[in-house]
Amino acid sequence: MFRKISIVLLSAVVVTGGVSAIPASAAPKISNGVACSKVNATTTVAGYKYKCAKNPLVKNSKLTWLSAECLTAVGQYQAAIKAQADLANVADQTAALDTEYATASAALASTSAALDKARTQVTQFQATMNASTNPADKQKLAAAISKLANAVLVLSGSKTKLAAQVKDLEAKKALLVSAPGQLKTNADDAKASANLLCAKGF
Numbered sequence: 001m002f003r004k005i006s007i008v009l010l011s012a013v014v015v016t017g018g019v020s021a022i023p024a025s026a027a028p029k030i031s032n033g034v035a036c037s038k039v040n041a042t043t044t045v046a047g048y049k050y051k052c053a054k055n056p057l058v059k060n061s062k063l064t065w066l067s068a069e070c071l072t073a074v075g076q077y078q079a080a081i082k083a084q085a086d087l088a089n090v091a092d093q094t095a096a097l098d099t100e101y102a103t104a105s106a107a108l109a110s111t112s113a114a115l116d117k118a119r120t121q122v123t124q125f126q127a128t129m130n131a132s133t134n135p136a137d138k139q140k141l142a143a144a145i146s147k148l149a150n151a152v153l154v155l156s157g158s159k160t161k162l163a164a165q166v167k168d169l170e171a172k173k174a175l176l177v178s179a180p181g182q183l184k185t186n187a188d189d190a191k192a193s194a195n196l197l198c199a200k201g202f
Contacts, residue, residue, distance in 0.1 A: 002081060015032060019199070030043060030045045030050055030065050031045075031050075031065065031067075031201050031202060032050075032065065032066055032067055032070055032198055032200050032201060033064050033065070033199075033200030035062065035065075036052035036063050036064060037052070037063060037064065038052055038063075039052055039053065039063055040052060040053065043065070044046075045122050048067055048068070049067065049068040050066060050067055050068070051065070051068070051071060052064070052065060052066075053066050053068055053071070055070075055074075055198060057074060057077075057191075057194055057195065063197055066094075067197065067198075067202055069197045069202075070194070070197045070198035070202065073190070073193045073194040073197045073198065074194050074198065076190045076194070077187065077190040077191050077193070079190075080183070080186045080187040080189075080190040080191075081147050081187055083186070083187075084180075084183045084184065087179060087180065089184060090176060090179065090180060091177055094173060094176055094177065096182040097169060097173045097176065098173070100169055101166065101170070101173065103167040104162060104165045104166045104169060105166055107160040107162050108159065108163060108165075108166055111155055111158045111159045111162055114151075114155050114157055115152065115155035115156060115159055118148050118151045119152055121148050122145055122148045122149060123164070125141050125144050125145045125148065126141075126145060128141055129141035129142060129145065154175060175176055
């Protein structure tokens with residue numbers, strides 16, 4: 001009888017002890033999605049940093065622990081979305097570039113034609129001067145050739161600059177046309193990364 005009573009009392013102590021003493025390991029482990037109460041509180045678990053905040057990726061989210069990697073990824077996603085919103089009307093910008101491109105292209109064509117003409121005249125005047133026996137004519141032709149030579153140099157420099165301008169405008173237009181699609185791709189990639197790094201349990 002005494003033995004049975006002792007066993008019952010021992011069992012009661014064990015049961016009571018099991019109820020009152022909760023092992024530390026039973027407490028919720030801090031990770032993404034685990035509820036927290038103090039906004040902006042921070043903690044470090046096994047080398048990983050966490051912050052108590054609302055997850056911007058979740059509608060009507062409550063305070064939960066979010067890893068530093070998650071918060072960084074969310075910041076990148078928000079920046080990508082802002083870049084999309086900040087992009088001005090592409091059609092208007094394209095039209096403005098087209099106008100600038102047309103002006104530069106026309107100037108390049110005109111300069112190229114003038115340069116070709118000046119070069120031809122230099123050749124012609126040089127031939128005429130070489131064939132002439134009149135000193136006065138030779139002097140006039142030499143002066144004309146000198147002016148034409150300077151014109152060739154100026155026109156050559158202008159043509160180079162205009163060609164570079166036209167090429168730059170072509171590149172700007174191509175970049176502008178592709179900008180909306182590229183920004184959307186960037187935002188989609190950033191969101192995928194954020195969803196991955198902000199997943200519960202990370």
